[in-house]
Amino acid sequence: xxxxxxxxxxxxxxxxxxNQPYLLLSIxxxxxxxxxxxxxxxxxxxxxxxxxxxxxxxxxLIILPFAWKHLVxxxxxxxxxxxxxxxxxxxxxxxxxxxxxxxLEHTQALxxxxxxxxxxxxxxxxxxxxxxxxxxxxxxxxxxxxxxxVLVILLQGDLTTLKNIEFNFGDLxxxxxxxxxxxxxxxxxxxxxIHGLSFVGFTFGCGAAAxxxxxxxxxxxxxxxxxxxxxxxxxxxxxxxxxxxxxxxxNRGVHLIxxxxxxxxFHVVPMFGAAMAIVFLGEHPRLFHVxxxxxxxxxxxxxxxxxxxxx
Numbered sequence: 367x368x369x370x371x372x373x374x375x376x377x378x379x380x381x382x383x384x385n386q387p388y389l390l391l392s393i394x395x396x397x398x399x400x401x402x403x404x405x406x407x408x409x410x411x412x413x414x415x416x417x418x419x420x421x422x423x424x425x426x427l428i429i430l431p432f433a434w435k436h437l438v439x440x441x442x443x444x445x446x447x448x449x450x451x452x453x454x455x456x457x458x459x460x461x462x463x464x465x466x467x468x469x470l471e472h473t474q475a476l477x478x479x480x481x482x483x484x485x486x487x488x489x490x491x492x493x494x495x496x497x498x499x500x501x502x503x504x505x506x507x508x509x510x511x512x513x514x515x516v517l518v519i520l521l522q523g524d525l526t527t528l529k530n531i532e533f534n535f536g537d538l539x540x541x542x543x544x545x546x547x548x549x550x551x552x553x554x555x556x557x558x559x560i561h562g563l564s565f566v567g568f569t570f571g572c573g574a575a576a577x578x579x580x581x582x583x584x585x586x587x588x589x590x591x592x593x594x595x596x597x598x599x600x601x602x603x604x605x606x607x608x609x610x611x612x613x614x615x616x617n618r619g620v621h622l623i624x625x626x627x628x629x630x631x632f633h634v635v636p637m638f639g640a641a642m643a644i645v646f647l648g649e650h651p652r653l654f655h656v657x658x659x660x661x662x663x664x665x666x667x668x669x670x671x672x673x674x675x676x677x
Contacts, residue, residue: 387622390615391631397615399638401608402482405467406475408600412591414467415577415584417604422459422574424605425613426567433567440560444568447558451568454557458550458613459573464580465543472536479636481540483516486629486669488548493626496552505626505669512633512665515658523654551625554617562621566613630669637662 383389408417437444444451469478486509493499501509557565591597620628637659 508669515661
């Protein structure tokens with residue numbers, strides 16, 4: 367009986383998880399919320415290109431044993447769409463993450479969490495320009511509701527806090543990074559029909575390799591990273607969670623429900639950021655947390671639903 371076979375049971379469980387886009391994208395949001403906090407803590411200790419290069423090199427080494435046989439099998443398809451694959455590697459791996467860490471040297475994590483909620487807008491623009499896909503009315507309304515929830519959380523229910531937020535050079539860098547990631551999110555729907563491990567294996571390796579010229583320049587112009595416990599733990603975290611785990615979940619989620627619907631989950635990132643502050647920094651939950659969480663979850667549910675045939 368198949369029920370008595372643990373291998374079959376594990377495969378069935380794995381297949382179930384791989385077909386749950388909302389769970390996969392929630393895991394992605396949780397990992398990326400932690401990345402913003404860790405990236406801010408690493409600012410001044412690990413230079414941005416060094417952090418990004420080591421992050422993706424380690425992630426590539428982690429994923430390679432699992433991806434190798436799929437890469438060999440899918441190499442023909444990858445080579446046939448090599449230009450697209452290289453662009454995806456440079457935009458989603460090299461450029462976005464390096465610019466995020468660079469931005470965190472010049473701005474606060476709060477600002478990046480606030481700005482990251484604008485990602486669905488850039489995804490919608492790129493989807494319209496490249497794929498001719500328009501937001502449905504429900505998607506636009508859901509994004510607006512979830513954005514309102516993000517603002518409630520980040521501003522702690524006080525709109526007057528907006529006047530105290532100063533956008534600086536780091537914020538401009540991060541907005542540029544979000545435009546680039548919007549392009550990656552949209553183009554990932556045009557990737558060749560290859561195994562998910564082949565996709566992340568190639569993009570992780572290619573993205574890390576594309577950073578080598580910048581890494582050489584950084585090593586010549588900035589102090590090197592010190593090998594201490596805090597820096598090594600930072601590298602392990604960013605290689606495993608916001609890289610390997612999050613990108614596997616994100617790419618699969620986009621494949622299942624499309625870039626526009628998946629983009630709604632970017633609003634969950636600051637929601638998880640606020641939750642982490644409560645759990646790890648000892649902040650006490652207040653009414654604005656409850657209201658904000660409710661708005662975000664409602665908006666994500668509405669925006670990520672499958673459009674009706676008429677829509």
